[in-house]
Amino acid sequence: MTTLRAVPVGCGHYLPDRIVPNSEFEKTLDTSDEWIRARTGIERRHFAADDQKTSDLAIAAAKAALLDAGLDGSDIDAIVLATATPDQTFPSTATRVQHAIGAGGFAFDMQAVCAGFIYALANADALIKAGQAKRVMVIGAETFSRILDYTDRGTCVLFGDGAGALILEAREGDGSSDDAGILSTDLHSDGKFNDLLYVDGGVSTTGTVGQLRMQGREVFKHAVTKLSAAGNTAMEKAGVAPDDVTYVVPHQANLRIITAVAQKMSLPIERIVVTVQDHGNTSAASIPLAMSVARADGRIKANDLILMEAIGGGLAWGAALMRW
Structure with a gap:
């Protein structure tokens, strides 16, 4: 079909x-x-x-x-x-x-x-x-x-x-996991974690832009468990296994988080696109930025299966699976 x-x-x-x-x-x-x-x-x-x-x-x-x-x-x-x-x-x-x-x-x-x-x-x-x-x-x-x-x-x-x-x-x-394009997505959020990562300003609160505040250790713990779970769910929805994934393009927040998630999902670090050393955490820009870098240097090619995953303030997190 x-x-x-x-x-x-x-x-x-x-x-x-x-x-x-x-x-x-x-x-x-x-x-x-x-x-x-x-x-x-x-x-x-x-x-x-x-x-x-x-x-x-x-x-x-x-x-x-x-x-x-x-x-x-x-x-x-x-x-x-x-x-x-x-x-x-x-x-x-x-x-x-x-x-x-x-x-x-x-x-x-x-x-x-x-x-x-x-x-x-x-x-x-x-x-x-x-x-x-x-x-x-x-x-x-x-x-x-x-x-x-x-x-x-x-x-x-x-x-x-x-x-x-x-x-x-x-x-x-044809509706199979061999198709090019987005094969699955998995989205989540939980507002009870608001105070772990937020900006202390806003239009209807302070009337100012505010500055970023974060409880780093708590965010780290949530990131590892939630990102690995979302990634696994996206693969399950598409009917693929970790061995089928060509590259993981994760949110570039912290190398320790990226490494810990890879280990939890049994994915070798060689299949993880990492650009955090050069760009730091660019928030919503980090995944497409890293993907574009990996395309430009020849790593990501036609028919490659790409798993993307990210977590941010909210907390909001999710994953997407896409074949190039």
Whole structure:
């Protein structure tokens, strides 16, 4: 029986020019390059310039994805942009991208923090299957450097700025796990964990942007158990085994989390795409950014089975399985 699939046809990413090595934090904090590397695996990250907005990063990634797919902006029917650091309270940052690339249809933002790209991917998949759009661009873009407390060494060294974009196109498959496209998604959230990872500001609370706050140890514990469970569920839904997965592209939060999840799922580290050392945690941008890097260097190829998983504030978490 034929079924409609959301098939990847192009991806791209963008990183701001400014590279911030760990040593830069040594000037103002009781920390060191060695301390940061040992606890996170992060060596450097990119920060947006003062005049760069989240939309600027997203637009650059979108244009790179269009180039990779051999498409024009007018070929895109919808844009779903995942971000926790939008340009404005409203309208959506996605509409800025829509205008900049000359896309038609509709565009909207999605907010699930670091899990945002997985949530956006699931929504894009549903839009395509429902016949609402033929081609959907899914973007993760963040300027987390704007919401960090630079006196808190436990959080400010973790995050970076960047954007990644993936274009999905409606194509028919036979309904099996051999199809190209998104094969399954698994989404979760639980608001009782709000205080583990949040920003202490907002429109209806303080009237300010606020700064990021996190209980790192608690987040680590939840991340390992919840990410491995969501990943396994996504594979079960699609009827595939861990040995069938070509690469796992996880949320790039912390090398220790990535390694622990891989071990819990019995996946060799060689099949995990890791970019956290170069980019830090770019929240909703981390998965499409890492995927685009792995495509550009020749690792991810046609017919590869890709498992993606992420967790963020909310707590919100999920996984998606996609064949390129």
